[in-house]
Amino acid sequence: MELYIYYTLIFFSGVIQFLYLYLLYDKLHTAILSKLKARYIRLYSQRIDCVMDGLLGKCRHSKEDLAFMKKYLHKRLIQEIFIEKILEFIEVSGEKPFPQLSGLCEELGFVGHEIDTLKSRDTFMVALACKTLGEFRSKQAVQPLLRCLNSYSLDIVYHALSALAKIGDEGAFVMALEESGNVPLLTERSLIEIADSFEGNRHFVCKTMMKSPNEYLASVFIKAAGNLKDRTLGSTIAAFLTDENKEIRIAASKALGTLGDARYTGELVKLLTDAEWEVRALAAGALGSIKSPLALNPLKKALSDRQWHVRFNAAGAILAVPGGLKTAARVFLGNDPFAKDILMSAMENLRFAEALSRYEASGDVNEQRSAKIIRNYMAKVKE
Amino acid sequence: MDTLWLTSIIIGFNRFLLFYVLCINSIYFFQLILSAFSLYDYLRKMRYSDYRKYSRSNNMIPISVLVPAYNEAETIVDNVRSLLSLDYPVFEVIVINDGSVDNTLDTLLQAFGLREVEQPVLNRISSKPVKGIFRSLDSPNLIVADKENGGKADALNVGINLSRYPVFASIDADSILENDSLVRVIMPFIEDSRTAAVGGIVRVANGSRIESGRIRGIRLPRRRLALFQVVEYLRAFLTGRMGWDALGSLLIISGAFGAFRKDLVIEAGGYRVGTIGEDMELVVRLHAILRKGKKKYRIKFIPDPVCWTQAPERVRDLRNQRRRWQIGLMDSLFRHKKLLFNPRYGIIGIFAAPYFWFFEMLGPLVEAIGYVMIPLSYYFGLLNQKFFLLFVAVSILYGVTLSIGAILLEEYTFNKYPSLLQLFKLSWYGILENFGYRQLTTLFRVEGILRYRKYKNSWGKFKRHHFEEK
Numbered sequence: 001m002e003l004y005i006y007y008t009l010i011f012f013s014g015v016i017q018f019l020y021l022y023l024l025y026d027k028l029h030t031a032i033l034s035k036l037k038a039r040y041i042r043l044y045s046q047r048i049d050c051v052m053d054g055l056l057g058k059c060r061h062s063k064e065d066l067a068f069m070k071k072y073l074h075k076r077l078i079q080e081i082f083i084e085k086i087l088e089f090i091e092v093s094g095e096k097p098f099p100q101l102s103g104l105c106e107e108l109g110f111v112g113h114e115i116d117t118l119k120s121r122d123t124f125m126v127a128l129a130c131k132t133l134g135e136f137r138s139k140q141a142v143q144p145l146l147r148c149l150n151s152y153s154l155d156i157v158y159h160a161l162s163a164l165a166k167i168g169d170e171g172a173f174v175m176a177l178e179e180s181g182n183v184p185l186l187t188e189r190s191l192i193e194i195a196d197s198f199e200g201n202r203h204f205v206c207k208t209m210m211k212s213p214n215e216y217l218a219s220v221f222i223k224a225a226g227n228l229k230d231r232t233l234g235s236t237i238a239a240f241l242t243d244e245n246k247e248i249r250i251a252a253s254k255a256l257g258t259l260g261d262a263r264y265t266g267e268l269v270k271l272l273t274d275a276e277w278e279v280r281a282l283a284a285g286a287l288g289s290i291k292s293p294l295a296l297n298p299l300k301k302a303l304s305d306r307q308w309h310v311r312f313n314a315a316g317a318i319l320a321v322p323g324g325l326k327t328a329a330r331v332f333l334g335n336d337p338f339a340k341d342i343l344m345s346a347m348e349n350l351r352f353a354e355a356l357s358r359y360e361a362s363g364d365v366n367e368q369r370s371a372k373i374i375r376n377y378m379a380k381v382k383e
Numbered sequence: 384m385d386t387l388w389l390t391s392i393i394i395g396f397n398r399f400l401l402f403y404v405l406c407i408n409s410i411y412f413f414q415l416i417l418s419a420f421s422l423y424d425y426l427r428k429m430r431y432s433d434y435r436k437y438s439r440s441n442n443m444i445p446i447s448v449l450v451p452a453y454n455e456a457e458t459i460v461d462n463v464r465s466l467l468s469l470d471y472p473v474f475e476v477i478v479i480n481d482g483s484v485d486n487t488l489d490t491l492l493q494a495f496g497l498r499e500v501e502q503p504v505l506n507r508i509s510s511k512p513v514k515g516i517f518r519s520l521d522s523p524n525l526i527v528a529d530k531e532n533g534g535k536a537d538a539l540n541v542g543i544n545l546s547r548y549p550v551f552a553s554i555d556a557d558s559i560l561e562n563d564s565l566v567r568v569i570m571p572f573i574e575d576s577r578t579a580a581v582g583g584i585v586r587v588a589n590g591s592r593i594e595s596g597r598i599r600g601i602r603l604p605r606r607r608l609a610l611f612q613v614v615e616y617l618r619a620f621l622t623g624r625m626g627w628d629a630l631g632s633l634l635i636i637s638g639a640f641g642a643f644r645k646d647l648v649i650e651a652g653g654y655r656v657g658t659i660g661e662d663m664e665l666v667v668r669l670h671a672i673l674r675k676g677k678k679k680y681r682i683k684f685i686p687d688p689v690c691w692t693q694a695p696e697r698v699r700d701l702r703n704q705r706r707r708w709q710i711g712l713m714d715s716l717f718r719h720k721k722l723l724f725n726p727r728y729g730i731i732g733i734f735a736a737p738y739f740w741f742f743e744m745l746g747p748l749v750e751a752i753g754y755v756m757i758p759l760s761y762y763f764g765l766l767n768q769k770f771f772l773l774f775v776a777v778s779i780l781y782g783v784t785l786s787i788g789a790i791l792l793e794e795y796t797f798n799k800y801p802s803l804l805q806l807f808k809l810s811w812y813g814i815l816e817n818f819g820y821r822q823l824t825t826l827f828r829v830e831g832i833l834r835y836r837k838y839k840n841s842w843g844k845f846k847r848h849h850f851e852e853k
Contacts, residue, residue, distance in 0.1 A: 005773045012780045019791045023806075026795065124427040131431045154575065159431060187576045193433075193442045227441075308505050345502045381501055 033077070040078055044069075048085050051104070070108065083110060087135055105136040115144045123153040130156060134163030137199070142172045149180035157182045161194050168200030174208050177217060184216050191217070195224035202228055207236060219251035226255025234261045241267045246276045253279065257286030265292040272298050272314075277307040284310055288317025296327045303331060303339035311338060315346035325359055329370035332377040344381065347374075390763050393756055397765070400753050401774070407742045408781040414626030415788045421629040422621070422796050425686055437573060438470055438566040444573065445473035446565055446642065447551040449542030451535050452478055455556040456485045458693075460494045462556055465596025467522055471565040475524045477542045478556075482532030491527050495519045502545075508653030510540040535638070536654035536661035543645060543653055552642040553662075557693055559588060559598060560640065564689035568642045571683045579669055579680040580643045582636030584620045586799070587613045588691035598691055601799050603808060608701060611820045612694040614813045618789040621686060621796075628684035632735035634670065634715075636682070638662035640690035647673070647680075655718070659838070660711020667719045674728045688797055702827045709831025710838055713744055747828035754822070779817045786813030 047068060072078050086105065105111050114136070117129035130148055133141040141163065148160035161183060164173050177183055183191075198205055206228060209221035222240055225233045237259070240252035253271060256264050268290070271283035284302055287295040295317070302314035318324040318331075328347070331339050347356075359371035437443050448466055452459055459478070466476045480488045491497060497517035504513050511533035519525050530541050539553055550572055554560065561567075564583065571578045589612075590604035604610050627633045636643075641662065648654075651672050654661045666682060673680045695701040716739055723740060725732035760766040790809045793799065800809060831838075 002770065002773065005770075005777055008777050009773075009780060012777075012784045016784055016787055019788065023791055023794055124424065124431075127428075128431040155428065155431070158574070162433070187573055189442050189444060189573050193437070193440055196440075196442065341501075345500075378501070 037077055037081065040075075040081055044072070044078060044081065045085070048082055052085065052089055066107075079110075079113075082108070083132070086110075087132075090135055102136055102138040106138055106140060111136055111138040111140050115141060118144050118148055123151070123156055126151070127153065127155040127159045130159035130163045134159070134166040137167050139167060139169060142167060142169055146172060146176055149176055149182055151182070154182070154185060158186055158190060158194075161186070162197065165194050165198040168198060170200045170204050173198060173200065173205055177209060178212065178214075184214055188216075188220055191220045192224055192227070195221060196227055203230060203233070206233065210236060210240070215245050215248060219245075219247045222248065222251040222255050223258075226258035229259060231259065231261055234259055234264060238264045238267050241271060246279060249274065249276075249279045250282045253282040253286045257282075257289035260289055260291075262290050262292040262294075265290055265294050269295055269298045272302050272310075277305075277310055280305060281307065281309040281313045284313035284317050288313065288320040291321050293321055293323055296321055296324060300327050300331060300339075303342060304336050308342075311342040312346065315339075315343045318343070319346055325356070325374070326366060326370045329373040332373050340377065344378070386763070389759075390765065393760055393763060393765055396752065396756055397760065400749065400756070403749055404774075404778055404781075407746065408778075408785075410738065410742070411622070411781075411785050415622045415785060415792075417629045418622045418625035419788075419792060421625050422686055422792060426796055432570065434563070434566050434570050437570065438563060439472065441472065443472045443566075444550050444569055445475075445548040446471065446569060447542070447546030447548045447645075448474060448476045448565070449539055449546065449551055449553045450476065450478045450556050451481055451538035451542065451553070452483060452487050452556040453481045453532075453535070453538070454483045454485045454487060456483070456487045456490045458557050459487055460490055461593075461596040462559065463491065463495070463525065465559055466554075467525060468562075468596070469560060469565050470562045471569075473548075474565060475526060475547060477545050478525070478527045479538040479542045479545075480527065480529045481535065481538040482530065488527070488529055492517060495522055495525060495527075497525075497527055504541070504544050507544055507649050508540040510537050510544065510653075510656075513541055516545070534656055534659075534661075536656045536658065539661065540653040540656070543648060546645065549645055550642055551645050551648075552640065553638060554690065555639045555692065558585070558639045559593065559596060559691045561598070561687075561689045561691075564640070564687075567685055567687050567689055568640070571681070571685065572642070572644070575681060577679045577681045578644070578683060579647050579673060580636055580641060580666060580682045582624065582633065582666075582682075582684045583640040583642075583689040584624075584684075584686050585616060585637050585639045585690045585692050586688050587616055587694045589694050589696065591691070603800065603805055604694070604696075606696045607812075608698065608820075609694045609696050610808070610812045611816045612701075614786050614790065614809055614816060616694075617793050617809075618786055621792045622785065622789045624684045625686055627735065630730060630734070631681070632730050633682050633684050634667055634731070634735055634739060635663045636666050636684075637690075639692050643669075658711065658714045658718070659707050660713075660715045663711055664715040664718060667715050667722070670731050671719055671722060671728065674731060686796070688799055698823070701824070702830070705824050705827035706831040706834065706838065709744075709747065709828040710835050712739070713832065713835055716740055716744055744832075747825045748832060750825045751829045782817050782821070783814050786810075786816065789813075 051066060051069060069082065086101070090101075102111075111133065114129045114133045118126055120126055120129075126148065130145060133145060145160045145163050145167075148156050151157055151160075157180070161176055164176050186194075195202075195206070202224075206221050206225035210218055210225060212218045212221065222237055225237055234256070237252050237255045240248050241256075241264075243249055243252070249271065253268060256268060265287065268283050268287050271279055274280050274283065280302065284299060287299060299314045299318045299321075303311050303318070305311050305314065318327050328343055331343050334340075356371050356374060359367040362368065450462065450466065455462075463476060463478060478491060480491070497519045499515050500518045502516045504516075511531040513528050513530045515529045517527040517529070526545060528541055528545055530538065542553070543551060550569065552565065552568060568581050568583050571581045587604065587609060588598065589606065589609040590602045591598050592600035592602065603613060624633060624635065638661065643665075647669060648665065651665070651668055655664045655668070658664050669680075669682065695704050716736070719736075722728050722732045722736040724737060728736070757766070757771070787810055790806070790813055794806055800806065
């Protein structure tokens with residue numbers, strides 16, 4: 001036993017010493033690397049900038065600059081600096097990267113290097129390589145990225161799909177979505193984010209994917225189609241309002257709301273009596289975004305819905321529609337306490353006081369009367 | 384005859400203690416190694432994470448930040464200001480004044496120009512009545528609810544009832560969040576739809592420079608008591624929680640900062656009223672319900688330094704805090720005793736729950752009895768002095784290794800205390816804590832065990848100071 005204790009003492013003292021030594025080594029190594037990197041940046045950044053500006057057409061980069069870069073790129077640190085510069089350039093410029101940049105990355109061997117990395121068994125390295133390939137936007141990476149979608153790691157699937165979205169090849173992107181069994185495992189938010197970041201023909205992709213047999217993907221792309229704000233997609237989206245699947249109906253309502261197209265008010269109004277309360281709530285919200293006065297009466301009826309969320313969204317929608325205050329006044333003259341409560345709450349939440357003051361100050365007798373009814377009700381509640 | 388009986392008890396206990404210490408330290412050491420790998424993986428993942436992109440995205444999950452407040456007049460305004468300026472696309476801050484007897488509510492009303500509004504509360508979880516809801520024209524995403532005193536859990540339930548968004552984050556009114564903390568805490572929900580809850584790391588803010596509710600310069604505390612707690616927090620979060628997370632058995636998400644899926648919490652019945660360990664109780668209950676329902680879920684821990692809190696600087700406050708923690712732990716474990724050694728709950732029932740019962744809950748008691756046994760063993764001539772000294776040395780070395788391991792993990796990863804002086808100071812306190820501080824906290828926890836019945840329903844707060852004066 002005593003011997004065991006001595007061994008333990010030695011072992012743990014050794015562990016502590018090792019950890020300290022490793023930390024010192026690590027700190028030293030980092031310091032040397034950053035010093036070296038700073039030196040390389042000082043030496044080469046002008047040439048790198050010149051090559052980048054040359055691509056933008058701001059100045060002409062000479063073949064010597066490029067040859068010089070190629071010559072030194074075998075040094076890992078310089079390669080890293082150059083890749084960082086490119087990524088920084090893409091982020092700072094805020095412009096869509098252009099084919100010349102992808103060409104340069106291919107020519108300098110960066111794309112090939114990252115494609116090789118995709119074969120690694122290290123999932124972190126593969127995910128990072130997918131992301132970097134997305135930044136380079138090189139079409140050479142399409143096939144290797146498609147293969148990555150079979151990975152068990154959701155990180156890799158996410159970044160491979162993201163990269164394909166950035167590359168913007170419609171066919172490849174649709175194929176990735178339809179054929180990979182792993183894509184539907186991604187969350188809805190991340191898929192919409194990827195769909196929104198697609199740099200090719202988004203209209204085509206959305207239109208194709210809305211009809212996907214996978215209802216989850218279809219609902220995601222219906223929502224993404226709404227984000228496009230393209231009114232020509234309105235009728236295609238509206239066709240899904242009568243779909244059997246609840247999620248698809250919700251997605252279509254949401255998308256039409258985002259689109260703000262008043263042509264579909266009637267169809268959305270019908271959904272206010274849907275069997276599913278989530279659909280009714282979303283339809284009410286969408287009508288609020290569309291702001292069509294035609295929806296006011298159905299929305300007034302929805303204030304008496306048995307579900308709180310439907311009533312809340314309907315109240316918000318009534319107040320969002322021009323002339324909604326008059327409808328609100330009629331509700332306050334009625335007998336439904338739930339409708340009055342929810343409307344009152346929406347008015348407080350939406351800071352409707354200013355609008356009420358405007359009604360009071362207007363010359364319109366009807367508006368003044370509506371404002372007076374609401375004020376009276378508010379005063380009564382406060383008492 | 385009596386002496387013989389006592390002697391055999393002492394010998395038996397000493398043997399038990401030997402294996403107990405060996406077991407607990409082996410688990411800690413295993414966790415240290417596990418968390419080192421997990422942290423390494425996490426940092427690599429951060430290199431390609433899209434969290435910055437999401438912080439500007441319209442597709443981000445909107446989040447409700449719940450701030451229960453009880454007698455927080457001194458820090459509440461700083462805290463709310465800091466929360467309102469967080470970098471996140473869509474969020475609301477809901478402060479719930481739990482019947483404070485100081486002027487918490489008035490301070491808030493004045494500072495933010497709040498006025499009372501008529502807003503019906505959707506009672507998805509039952510709670511004490513809400514006396515008033517206040518909103519501000521200048522800060523539309525701030526809501527203050529004034530309610531009758533009912534405890535922190537009840538206040539959080541009111542917050543859930545008032546919240547509009549699918550995920551809520553609960554934070555303590557005395558904590559300060561990093562600017563990007565909401566983005567970081569929400570990323571696991573974006574990445575994996577199975578995510579049910581996410582806990583963030585809590586760091587000690589004492590000594591750091593704080594301006595306008597933001598941490599501007601990270602420094603070590605000047606007071607010794609707080610310095611010990613820096614080491615303790617690093618050990619608890621970077622090795623403890625990270626290790627449990629790697630095993631998929633995280634049982635605690637600190638009340639100081641955690642995010643939850645609202646639908647699951649409502650389904651579970653919200654926070655349990657009548658316990659001061661409501662944070663742990665909820666997480667244990669979520670595990671129990673989701674495992675029982677055979678649902679796929681994840682309860683995650685993120686190691687980024689996202690939340691800063693004031694650690695007690697007075698022994699009296701530390702005593703209150705530790706007593707409260709111990710009672711909260713016991714209460715959660717007692718309420719869910721069905722988990723213990725129950726294979727139906729997987730690793731939670733087989734490993735995590737027994738660990739918390741035997742090492743976290745009973746640990747202080749075993750340690751305290753151990754201290755009592757030393758003079759008794761000596762008195763009865765049972766103490767092998769050489770062996771005893773070796774045992775003490777090994778125990779201390781184990782403890783020091785774990786503390787220094789946690790400190791070094793922090794240095795390798797987030798490096799918030801970058802200078803060598805800070806490293807040596809922390810390491811020194813990692814050694815020093817074994818001589819007095821550790822025994823003191825053990826004593827407070829034993830007190831918690833003894834006074835479990837008396838204090839299990841209290842808020843148990845300690846006096847906080849104005850952040851910027853610190």
